Amino acid sequence: MACTRFITLRTVHETSAYTRLLRLHRTSPGNVRASFSTLMSPPSKAVFYENHGPPDTVTKIIELPPVEIKANDVCVKMLAAPINPSDINRIEGVYPVRPPVPAVAGYEGVGEVHSVGSAVQGLSPSDLVMASPPSPGTWQTHVVKDKSLWHKFDKGTPVEYAATVTINPLTALRMVEDYVDLKSGDAIVQNGATSMVGQCVIQLAKLRGIHTINIIRDRSGSDEAKEKLKKLGADEVFTESQLDVKNVKSLLGNVPEPVLGFNCVGGNAASLVLKFLRQGGTMVTYGGMAKKPVTVSTSAFIFKELSLKGFWLQKWLSSGKTEECREMVDYLLGLVCEGKLKYDMELTPFSEFHTALDKALGKHGSQLKQVIKF
């Protein structure tokens, strides 16, 4: 039956872009006209784009034909996948590493094993798995990839956390761990503190006895946002306008001057992080939501001895750290299950994908992280 449907679809979608996509979509080259005895995936509904451009205009939902499940392949029925800013940038074509077009969008996600190739051991239908490290093409109902790309996780884990743990919480963990040898009692300052990374930084720091000073935008609801972050363990939360004072450090109270800062905004919000940093401190940039550069005075470099660096998770993930990545993901999901790590998300059915995309694009103001539920 699968094959019959495949043929129908091929007839409908026989275009050159579509043919190229099929080649890309497959784990490895092979004969698409498979015999009836070949193990095939179900057809897949996918978020597809033929050319780079504004995500809300270039993406469409299409149905992809079944593909062959080869000996080492695993076919996964996807359950959930988030819309991250880097997914948007990949579709726009402004991300430095991007799959060639046409492509299926998405990078992070989880699902349930649907079927496995003849040589696959250790994974069976109904196991829960995540793309680990993340891999292009997760925004579709069925994904067929080599078994090495799938990481099994415990069935007691909330699926929406497993779907989102690898990009944002892992970024928070690596940034807290990798730049400064933090000791209990030290402090971190960050902007964009309501982001998923920001929420994780607060909680991961708190677990290590590290204080956080948090900077958020001035907007309606900022009082509620402050309360929420404080409940997660934030020591101090300021809106940018509250920091329009001569000496921001007078606002620190009992929190020591921070030795580490995180910037995902740029512009004035980055300058505020720099102002809070203590002598010899380090600021790590991992995003640029304000689309404004970071500006630093000469004296901040020379006399305040600040160091400025950047963090790029994809580079970290692509440096052969698959096992390390999976251990950390398991650690983070362990914290989730123990109630020590939580963050806000909004689950949206796949049928309403473009509504979720519009929210992720900021068309309706600040919104929760969008997670597509298949």
Added chain:
Amino acid sequence: MACTRFITLRTVHETSAYTRLLRLHRTSPGNVRASFSTLMSPPSKAVFYENHGPPDTVTKIIELPPVEIKANDVCVKMLAAPINPSDINRIEGVYPVRPPVPAVAGYEGVGEVHSVGSAVQGLSPSDLVMASPPSPGTWQTHVVKDKSLWHKFDKGTPVEYAATVTINPLTALRMVEDYVDLKSGDAIVQNGATSMVGQCVIQLAKLRGIHTINIIRDRSGSDEAKEKLKKLGADEVFTESQLDVKNVKSLLGNVPEPVLGFNCVGGNAASLVLKFLRQGGTMVTYGGMAKKPVTVSTSAFIFKELSLKGFWLQKWLSSGKTEECREMVDYLLGLVCEGKLKYDMELTPFSEFHTALDKALGKHGSQLKQVIKF
């Protein structure tokens, strides 16, 4: 005789600021009214300032009375001392570390031992010594300081090089050595390449087989400046306007993309250094001649993985590295004697101090490094 003159001067200068200066001027507190049997320095002509402010208005040449040369003191007849930008900043009161006013200006310098205290061994009259690490108050004809502050150097050394080796050439050496593990064949990019540090970077890099890409200002005489730097060993020299192109890297020729950059200018000249840097490169800021901040895009941090740091020699010197500093100074002066390290200077007699100061302040356009000859 010295004491008679002392009494005369005291009568003339009996002001509260002057009295405070005498206390500061002395190595340690003591009875200024010394007996005739006490070993005293000659009187000293000094560049003195009572309050911070514009150096050309707040500094004046005064005569300071003899001071006691105590058991561990060495009295040095100064021979030469440079005017460095940090000296200007100290007088202006904008340097983060500055001696209290009133003060004698200057920080680096060399002289000939005039007389030594009763407990001093290893230094004798006519020995050549430098303030090492540098120490406030070198712009005067005679300086009395504890023996530990003086480092003897070889009499064959050109005095003007010994007078200037500790601030600028040492900065160049530390910056080439301390930030990136450079290998022969690597490249450095720097702005402000005609500065004394810039000239030293070119030669110290060349000695290690490291290429340099050099950025200079657009000004009359830039062609001659380019030729001069190329003779010192520069691989490429560009004026800022030459780099007003889409892809500066197309100008690299056979020189590899630089892994390390030095910025002593700020503003556009710093952005040009960043543009040249290769993936994962580091830019070290050690000055801000344009008085403009450094501006960095988010993607330069995240996707180009650039690191930005600062270098402050005084911090390095004050971290108990006296012996290391002296070894490096000897190494650098060895290169000078072998003809492997040279740089431009203009020697000006102490009697024309304010002319030299005006040149150092840039009143007559770009000028050579001014060195006061006593």
